[in-house]
Amino acid sequence: MSDVRVIKAALLGAGTVGSGVYDILQWQKDEMPKKLGAVVELKKILVRNTKKPREGMDSSLFTDNWKEILDDPEIEIVIEVMGGIEPAKTYITEALHAGKHVVTANKDLLAEHGKEVLDAAEEHGCDLMFEAAVAGGIPIIRPLKQCLAANHLTEVMGIVNGTTNYILTKMTKDHMEFADALALATELGYAEADPTADVEGYDAARKVAIMASIAFNSRVTFSDVYTQGITKITAADIAYATEMGMVIKLLGVARNTDTGIEAGVYPMLIPADHPLAGVNDSFNAVFVHGDAVDDAMFQGRGAGKLPTGSAVAGDIFEVARDIVAGSTGRINCTCYKNLRIKPVDEVQNRYFMRMEVEDRPGVLAAIASVFGNNHVSIAQVIQKSVGEGTAELVIITDQVEERHFKDALLVMNEMSIVKEIPSVLRVYAQSE
Amino acid sequence: MSDVRVIKAALLGAGTVGSGVYDILQWQKDEMPKKLGAVVELKKILVRNTKKPREGMDSSLFTDNWKEILDDPEIEIVIEVMGGIEPAKTYITEALHAGKHVVTANKDLLAEHGKEVLDAAEEHGCDLMFEAAVAGGIPIIRPLKQCLAANHLTEVMGIVNGTTNYILTKMTKDHMEFADALALATELGYAEADPTADVEGYDAARKVAIMASIAFNSRVTFSDVYTQGITKITAADIAYATEMGMVIKLLGVARNTDTGIEAGVYPMLIPADHPLAGVNDSFNAVFVHGDAVDDAMFQGRGAGKLPTGSAVAGDIFEVARDIVAGSTGRINCTCYKNLRIKPVDEVQNRYFMRMEVEDRPGVLAAIASVFGNNHVSIAQVIQKSVGEGTAELVIITDQVEERHFKDALLVMNEMSIVKEIPSVLRVYAQSE
Incomplete structure (x- = not known):
């Protein structure tokens, strides 16, 4: 030797x-x-x-x-x-x-x-x-660049921030509110003194940019990734998700569509039987879909x-x-395409909306007609009286372009029968 | 171009x-x-x-x-x-x-x-x-040889046969018996006309040999891998597993211990919250443990x-x-060690045993003393009267070398109070 x-x-x-x-x-x-x-x-x-x-x-x-x-x-x-x-x-x-x-x-x-x-x-x-x-x-860059290189990948998404996954797991399993779960995460050293980059999704967005660039062979940078954090998620949202057979996760989602790349980080409701739904605590996981490999998932420790x-x-x-x-430089930049990045307004998603409305006949019809006028189809509704003349209305929509949903939201915010809209979240739908 | x-x-x-x-x-x-x-x-x-x-x-x-x-x-x-x-x-x-x-x-x-x-x-x-x-x-060979190359890997195991995973999933979720689930798998084209290699664990054993060789840098061949199939698993075993918060999976398990490599394929009870427990239908998954990476799992389509x-x-x-x-031959055989393969008698496992015994006082004490005499500790017991003077006894042991468990089993088979021992399965325990 x-x-x-x-x-x-x-x-x-x-x-x-x-x-x-x-x-x-x-x-x-x-x-x-x-x-x-x-x-x-x-x-x-x-x-x-x-x-x-x-x-x-x-x-x-x-x-x-x-x-x-x-x-x-x-x-x-x-x-x-x-x-x-x-x-x-x-x-x-x-x-x-x-x-x-x-x-x-x-x-x-x-x-x-x-x-x-x-x-x-x-x-x-x-x-x-x-x-x-x-x-x-977790091996992910090399699998994307090499093992899955013969695929046309259309989706790469994952739970790529352990801090927020820990917080959401505590909120789900122990019914904690966000602030308490964050305090616990800070105490245990999972969250930093300034947790902004984690809880606002910026850390996850950086990872989405890198993964999307490699998966789709086209450069995606941090500023291309839309972000929504988890600070406004409440125990009530999670309870409704559970009731609907779903789990709320902070997902980084990148999709390669015919009209451009979609890249965002948002809290999303996903079906409880989706492989990502079972990834708890500070674990990370990345889920990939390709034309040849179909679905694959990589899971493990995302930090430490x-x-x-x-x-x-x-x-x-x-x-x-x-x-x-003697083969250095064997595989370097694989971004040989120059695909369009889709503005978030064009991104299609399903939505979860929790709103407080006046508890009287005709209210749901009025809300539904606003959605209808804005090309939004409703998939599921839960209405519960919460007393004092107020009803809580939870609506899940079908897939719709964000701009149409936002238009509907603008109208609803001005309606006298609508008292408050505390939560608007996205719902995962398998890309077609 | x-x-x-x-x-x-x-x-x-x-x-x-x-x-x-x-x-x-x-x-x-x-x-x-x-x-x-x-x-x-x-x-x-x-x-x-x-x-x-x-x-x-x-x-x-x-x-x-x-x-x-x-x-x-x-x-x-x-x-x-x-x-x-x-x-x-x-x-x-x-x-x-x-x-x-x-x-x-x-x-x-x-x-x-x-x-x-x-x-x-x-x-x-x-x-x-x-x-x-x-x-x-599923990318697994390249992640093991390259991404995880800086680890001392101590465990690689997985669900590496889609046919048997489909059968066990049907038995678990739809309470089917083995023969019916196999018939369905055959009808759907998941099982071959001669399903022996799948249901007896031979196909999985080949994959275990390959994975263990790479993970532990030491040659393991098919004949080194102990196999037990799933043909004798019954709906009753699965019901008990469910009752105990566990799931039965056909696992290929390889461990790198101080006294040699353990390699086997057996139906195993694993906790319902283990990442492998949620891998259902014909999906495959490989779980790896290393000194640096800790736990990692790779999941996807194992065939097609x-x-x-x-x-x-x-x-x-x-x-x-x-x-x-110009770098062909860059990474070839990585088996530079020559580690001992442990005979199955030396392998440590926990066991699940379902037996039919006479339904009268003193029977459990007699069984327990046979285990005690053979260095087997009991972790959990369920006893149910099934009528006609018969009780069903389900015992889960602590970790024990296979030879001691076998010795106890030999004695029990000769006991007049023991009517039948329809099931002996292994129970997954995280390696230390």
Whole structure:
């Protein structure tokens, strides 16, 4: 084994994911020569404070000077696990221009500047891998790019944010309200101090942008993804969903239709027997539909030191294999199409609407006629008297373009018989 | 596009899977140059009867002469979808020796002669890919070999036979007996005329051998996998399982323990909230546990023309990418260890036993003492009087080595108070 090839790498960031990658590379040290025909060794670790002790890590590798890594010709792989757009973007771009291969877990960067960094990789014949950027440890990027490459994929959707899935699971199983479930998630460390990116769907939207780009071979960026958060979901909505045999999940949904790509993140009612309905707590899952494979689903841990480290280290192994085989840059950007992104107004969905109305004859007829006038068909209605002259009306519509539904909503908001419309949610319908 | 590289391939077999591969390659014709930097074109299709018309297929490609393919230097990829050991093994071996790359869906061959064909591929620097051999369209081989390569995997198990999963689903949901569910499966074309390989677990065992070999980096062959079929499962067993919050599934289970690899296929009781418990009808799923990724699951269609074709065509695309990148043979046999296969007597499991005993005081005590004398702990007991002096006793044990359980069973079979022991099943317990 003394003549096994040693590939030097640098780790940018020594936080949760960085320490996971560090540990896994240690554990796999003796396996690597047999698995890869090479050993990947960390030569440098970029940290903000080199004096801060980090348990289990060799502090002699620490540096706070990026140039030391960039200018070291021996370092062939740069592993970026700092997160955030800058300075990650500059480092990755400089590394690629220097001919270094890059493995990154950075969803923010890829969802906004994926094209730029992938183009840089292409230009320099480098590998740029990012399996960890979507759904943590769950293999999804490589299955989409390789295993399912012979499919025309029409749908990729999933539960790609563990924090919100945990909150919705608590609301469903323990009948908690949103605020209480969020407080619990924060206490347990599932939610960050500022939970905005999670609960408003921004984190999920970044992952949708990345997955849609790969699945449909056409660039989708973060700003193309419509988002609706879960902060307004109530225990009442969930109780109605349960009554109707459905479950509310925050879904990232991307569809490739004849008239363009639809991409959104919204709380959705899905049938309780759909495979995604059973994905609970902080688990993630991605569901794919293709013309050949039909339905497939990938499920597992979407975050955490070791699961995310597993995906990063898997990519490092792939780069090492490419270096050994002389095939770096073998698969890079696969966005060779330029498909239209559909504005949300054109997206078709079914809707769930919960409203408080005057409890008297003729009210449902009036509501129904507003829907009818706006091309919205009603699929299901539940009406319950809640006292004090008020009835709660829950309506599920058939599939309709969002703009028609919004038109109907505008009219209803002005109707005197309508007291309040606390909830408007979407209902999942299998694409045709 | 006129200068795009054309890679010629030959298809061996034009049955269900072969026609799926044929169709998918047609559908993807215009996409291939952009996805792969090359176009894969079928030059020959090996069939037994070249005169038989096959709908949608170009009959000018048909040949019944293997030599025509083998001796054609222009053919770079051989796609074997005939199934069975011979002549597939000879053809694949000859193709590899001639420097042709091979894509195959042949689980029988790989589970018994995987080493030989992988060695031949290695020797000649060829690709040999077989994603379709396990769980049809579901990506599992590549995720195990690549995405999860940085894990020490300790468990890989799954529902890898759609026929038996359909039968058990019918028995569970519609309370059918085995014979009726099998008859229905046969009528619907889910079961073959001779269902032995499915219902006895042999088909699943082949997939377990292949998955275990890859997951644990050590060769496991078909004969190493213990099998128990589902023919003796009754509606009564399923009713008890339901009562205990469990579901009966035919599971292929492989574990990498400190004392060796365990590999078996058996009907097992698993908790109703386990992700595999919700995988119903003819769907397949594979569940993996690793030191870094924790739990992950892959789910989808385990068979069928297009799903299996999706996996085969994905492999063909990979070979094409390797040819373009000059990196064929990049990843071949990953069995670099030589781990012991544990005899089934040493395998630890929990057991479910349903027995008919005399309905009088002291009987349970007598049974319990036999278990105690044989190092078997009892976890749960249900006793029901069934009339005519008979009680039905259902016992679930704690984890125990199979040999101890068997010893207890031998004693019980001789006891006069024991009238019959109609069911002995295993109960899934998460590995430690």
